[in-house]
Amino acid sequence: MFTFVRRSAAAVLISVALIVPALAQDWREQYPELTIGISSGENETDAIARNEPYADYLSRELGVPVKIVRGTDYAAVIEAMRSGHVQIASVGPAAYALARKIMGEAIAPVAIxxxxxxxxxxxxxxxxxxxSRYQSLEDIKGQSFAFADPNSTSGYAVPSYYLSTELGTNADEYFSDVAFSGGHEQSVIxxxxxxxxAVATHWRNETAGNIQTMEKKGLIEKGAVRIIWTSPVIPNTPVMILTxxxxxxxxxxxxxxMAFPxxxxxxxxxxxRGESSGYVEAKHEDYLDVIAITEHNAEDRRRNAAN
Structure with missing residues (x-):
């Protein structure tokens, strides 16, 4: 009896040793290719080219081809995740809030x-x-204005929230004409x-942001635009994944x-673009303020539509 048990145990150990490597490959059999979705304020050619080193690195590290797809806007990336065509995505905080509203805990932030x-x-x-003669938000009242994208944090959600809570108005009332340009570069151009x-866009510091990037790329002349309002700090874009x-x-x-840098x-x-020092772990709670802002804006839109 003892001998039988010992042989059985040995057989089990051998079987486990053979099975474990197979199990480690299971996700690659199920996902022989991974797709990362992005929605960038850059033009498509530049956005794809800039993301190629990211995809190449992950392909090497994960052992499967990783490809980058660019959505026409943030909502397109979220829909691609919801349908399972995209497994990982980098979108702005407000787009993460929308994704969480649509998909709940089926998505989660990984890193920031x-x-x-x-x-x-x-x-x-x-x-x-x-x-221009404009020096403040008060000066651009009654002028034409452009947001970037309805699901952009810096290009829509935050400035809309500020107009509502600090000035007690909304863009349609405050400006003579309001447009969505389709992206941050389009707004500035x-x-x-x-x-x-006037337009809303993103800015990080004196050397980094959409305006500075466009100057470096020769899309606009250096010093062609001037900032007249800056928001409180917004948490950086999360990398999110299907849970x-x-x-x-x-x-x-x-x-x-985390090891990429x-x-x-x-x-x-x-x-x-040499503008980041790395990643830290992100959690859903990091974006609760942004979620509250997007919910406030949505309620404002419903109330204005009813009136």
Whole structure:
């Protein structure tokens, strides 16, 4: 009897040893390719090119091809996640709030980027042409204005919230004409070209932000625009993942993501334009204030529509 038990135990150990490597590969059999969704304020060509080092690094680390797809807007990326066509995504905080509203705990933030100084946040700004007479929000009352995207944090949610809570109004009442430009670059180009008198976009510090990036790329002349309003700090964009994915996949992705700055510093610098020092772990609670802002804005829209 004892001998039989010992042989059985040995057989079990051998079987487990053979099975464990197979189990470790299970998620790759189920997901032979991973897709990451992005929605960037950049034009599509630049956005895809900038994300290539990110996809290449993850492909090497995870052992499956990783491809980047760019949604036409934030809502398109969220819909792609909801349908399962995208497993991982980087979208703004307000878009995360929308995704959480639609998908609940089927998604979760994995990490948040740090800027070059180790800060976890950025800002919404309202900009005007540098040669204009406008110096404050009061000065642009009754002028034409552009938001970036309805699901953009800095390009819509935060400035809308400020208009409502601090000025007691809304964009349609405050400005003569309000448009959604389709993206942050489009907003600033429209501003410089005279289509809009003021626009909302994102800004990080004196050297980093949408305006500075556009200057570096030659899309606008340096000093062509001027900031007249800056919001309180906004938590940085989260990297979010479908929580229904195999846990091994989630764990390996998180490990690879956190190691990106040290394992592939050149790729990481290209991906982040040299404006980030790395990642820290993110949690849903980091975005509760942004969620409250988006809910406030939605209630404002419902109330205004009813009136």
């Amino acid at each position: 980027t740090l800027d070059g100084d180790g800060n976890r946040g950025y800002y919404s700004v309202i900009a005007v042409r540098a040669d 429209g501003l410089v070209n005279g289509t809009f008198e 229904g994915l195999p846990q091994e996949l989630q764990d390996e992705f998180k490990t690879a993501l 040290t394992k592939d510093p050149e790729g990481f610098a290209a991906y982040t």
